[in-house]
Amino acid sequence: MGATNKRRIIIVTDGDTFARRAVERATINIGGRCISRSAGNPTPLNGQEIVELIKQAKHDPVVVMVDDRGHHRMGKGEEALYKIVNHPDIEVMGIIAVASNTDAVNGIKVDFSITCDGNIVKEAVDKEGINTHQKKLYGDTVDVLSSCNVPLIIGIGDIGKMNGKDDCEIGAPIITKALEEIINRSEINHEINKKN
Numbered sequence: 001m002g003a004t005n006k007r008r009i010i011i012v013t014d015g016d017t018f019a020r021r022a023v024e025r026a027t028i029n030i031g032g033r034c035i036s037r038s039a040g041n042p043t044p045l046n047g048q049e050i051v052e053l054i055k056q057a058k059h060d061p062v063v064v065m066v067d068d069r070g071h072h073r074m075g076k077g078e079e080a081l082y083k084i085v086n087h088p089d090i091e092v093m094g095i096i097a098v099a100s101n102t103d104a105v106n107g108i109k110v111d112f113s114i115t116c117d118g119n120i121v122k123e124a125v126d127k128e129g130i131n132t133h134q135k136k137l138y139g140d141t142v143d144v145l146s147s148c149n150v151p152l153i154i155g156i157g158d159i160g161k162m163n164g165k166d167d168c169e170i171g172a173p174i175i176t177k178a179l180e181e182i183i184n185r186s187e188i189n190h191e192i193n194k195k196n
Contacts, residue, residue: 007060009060009080009084009090010032010062010182011064011084011092011095012066012069012098012175013096014040015039016041016067018159018160020065022166023159023160029171029172029176030176030179033058033061035050035064038113039061039065039067040119042069042075043068043077045083046073046080047080047083049082051090053137055089064084066081066084072123075141075192087166094153094154094181095153096178096179096182097110097139099124099126099138099158100140102138102140104137107142107144108139108153110123110124110154114129114156114181118177123185125137125156127159129174129191130157156174157174159174160172
């Protein structure tokens with residue numbers, strides 16, 4: 001598969017039931033394709049299995065979920081994420097890093113975050129989607145990102161929750177905005193690269 005035929009994807013570092021429903025709704029909102037089988041707590045598939053499902057998706061962008069289920073070391077979600085990010089047939093447009101209350105993790109620096117109120121802030125957020133005024137976001141499936149070369153990392157609170165502010169019943173607005181930001185910024189970079 002040539003470079004121009006790479007599948008363009010967005011990775012979300014959460015996969016529980018609330019997150020899956022919200023991500024599915026948000027993916028419909030942006031006109032993408034969601035790999036629902038990648039959801040689970042922890043991730044039920046390995047990286048190669050997820051890549052095969054990505055390749056079968058009808059069109060881009062493809063949204064996949066990875067989850068460590070609170071594992072503070074390299075769990076199934078992070079293993080799958082690393083494999084997907086480094087696969088030659090995949091282009092990662094961005095990663096949505098989800099905050100959690102996991103102890104003993106290093107955290108990851110985010111490019112920016114989206115708060116529970118839908119505001120873009122330069123710092124990280126916590127599980128409730130509130131600005132922590134720190135650059136690092138802490139979650140159970142994010143530490144591996146420090147060893148991955150990805151163009152954009154957006155911080156977000158607990159998907160589908162955040163005290164009801166990201167509920168799929170109201171259209172999962174916060175995760176939808178995070179996906180939209182990745183797509184918009186990716187298209188801008190895509191145009192710049194084409195001109196160069």
